[in-house]
Amino acid sequence: xxxxxxxxxxxxxxxxxxxxxxxxxxxxxxxxxxxxxxxxxxxxxxxxxxxxxxxxxxxxxxxxxxxxxxx
Amino acid sequence: xxxxxxxxxxxxxxxxxxxxxxxxxxxxxxxxxxxxxxxxxxxxxxxxxxxxxxxxxxxxxxxxxxxxxxx
Amino acid sequence: xxxxxxxxxxxxxxxxxxxxxxxxxxxxxxxxxxxxxxxxxxxxxxxxxxxxxxxxxxxxxxxxxxxxxxx
Amino acid sequence: xxxxxxxxxxxxxxxxxxxxxxxxxxxxxxxxxxxxxxxxxxxxxxxxxxxxxxxxxxxxxxxxxxxxxxx
Amino acid sequence: xxxxxxxxxxxxxxxxxxxxxxxxxxxxxxxxxxxxxxxxxxxxxxxxxxxxxxxxxxxxxxxxxxxxxxx
Amino acid sequence: xxxxxxxxxxxxxxxxxxxxxxxxxxxxxxxxxxxxxxxxxxxxxxxxxxxxxxxxxxxxxxxxxxxxxxx
Numbered sequence: 554x555x556x557x558x559x560x561x562x563x564x565x566x567x568x569x570x571x572x573x574x575x576x577x578x579x580x581x582x583x584x585x586x587x588x589x590x591x592x593x594x595x596x597x598x599x600x601x602x603x604x605x606x607x608x609x610x611x612x613x614x615x616x617x618x619x620x621x622x623x624x
Numbered sequence: 625x626x627x628x629x630x631x632x633x634x635x636x637x638x639x640x641x642x643x644x645x646x647x648x649x650x651x652x653x654x655x656x657x658x659x660x661x662x663x664x665x666x667x668x669x670x671x672x673x674x675x676x677x678x679x680x681x682x683x684x685x686x687x688x689x690x691x692x693x694x695x
Numbered sequence: 696x697x698x699x700x701x702x703x704x705x706x707x708x709x710x711x712x713x714x715x716x717x718x719x720x721x722x723x724x725x726x727x728x729x730x731x732x733x734x735x736x737x738x739x740x741x742x743x744x745x746x747x748x749x750x751x752x753x754x755x756x757x758x759x760x761x762x763x764x765x766x
Numbered sequence: 767x768x769x770x771x772x773x774x775x776x777x778x779x780x781x782x783x784x785x786x787x788x789x790x791x792x793x794x795x796x797x798x799x800x801x802x803x804x805x806x807x808x809x810x811x812x813x814x815x816x817x818x819x820x821x822x823x824x825x826x827x828x829x830x831x832x833x834x835x836x837x
Numbered sequence: 838x839x840x841x842x843x844x845x846x847x848x849x850x851x852x853x854x855x856x857x858x859x860x861x862x863x864x865x866x867x868x869x870x871x872x873x874x875x876x877x878x879x880x881x882x883x884x885x886x887x888x889x890x891x892x893x894x895x896x897x898x899x900x901x902x903x904x905x906x907x908x
Numbered sequence: 909x910x911x912x913x914x915x916x917x918x919x920x921x922x923x924x925x926x927x928x929x930x931x932x933x934x935x936x937x938x939x940x941x942x943x944x945x946x947x948x949x950x951x952x953x954x955x956x957x958x959x960x961x962x963x964x965x966x967x968x969x970x971x972x973x974x975x976x977x978x979x
Binding site for chain 1: 911912913914915916930931932933950952968970972
């Protein structure tokens, strides 16, 4: 079942640069034009998605999860 | 009280491009060198931070909030 | 750009039953075979996704967002 | 102190099917009428709630955490 | 159905001090012995929970949602 | 780059009381006037922020992440 589009307004396209695998969750570092975007997902998902260094992915963030800091 | 650093690994620096103000929450669109990052925060925070079009900000996202999709 | 698969382990397929539109965010109630799943997304996303009553959608939740209560 | 009700609109009742325990966080798979709902919570909470395979639980999700994808 | 206990490690007990109602989401300010805790939930939940100024509540936060900043 | 202020309405100032380090994420328990506030962040962030028992920190929570339960 392929997804046509998703509501996440913040989509960062890139390639997996590094995977740090833990017993329950893993860190996925994605190399994007915005810089490195880091994600923590379940290790089961890493396996189901067959993620590896170099895999093309989209890092997605809901707008309600984004904080704003003033410089 | 100024903050030295924060754990959010994903930090996107930019300028506020647009604010859509609602009665409870507002949408803040941040123009970064690589695209727009959208945030929804409380309208009270918008006022307390004195955000306006052009304000320099940092959009921050916790790694646990980032999803990964395979293309 | 179509997405092949996503890490969100919790995926609930259904049809949009109701949309409550606000100026910034909207509530989307999705009718699934096992009950209603409710989502709040930006009103801009509702428009970009062209959501309407009856649209077939997938409601997605990251495992790190799910709390557990004991009965 | 028992809780009468909670704001999470999305409540999935079921039984714990599997626990994958890690040093900091654990994965809890809950068998519900909606299918398996997966949660990641702290391992301390797993112990404090005395969760085990078969425990009756409620998996709870805030509406603001639910994303919508179009098929 | 009453809940015995929940995994959210961060629980702040207090009384509702103010409700700012919007068409989709509302802001709930909870007066706790140590300061105000602010929550945004759906306006439907506010009504279902029959929240009003003075209602005794528990504000709950999952540990994965808490960020850490260094001063 | 120091941050002047941030939108997170819920800020709990305190000292790190305990760190449980995992391979990917770590639990940080912060002793605040509100009681212990628990956070789960990436182990990389723990190292980058040089967190240790006794470090003065701010635990931050977005209002959209706070749930409300009725007692």
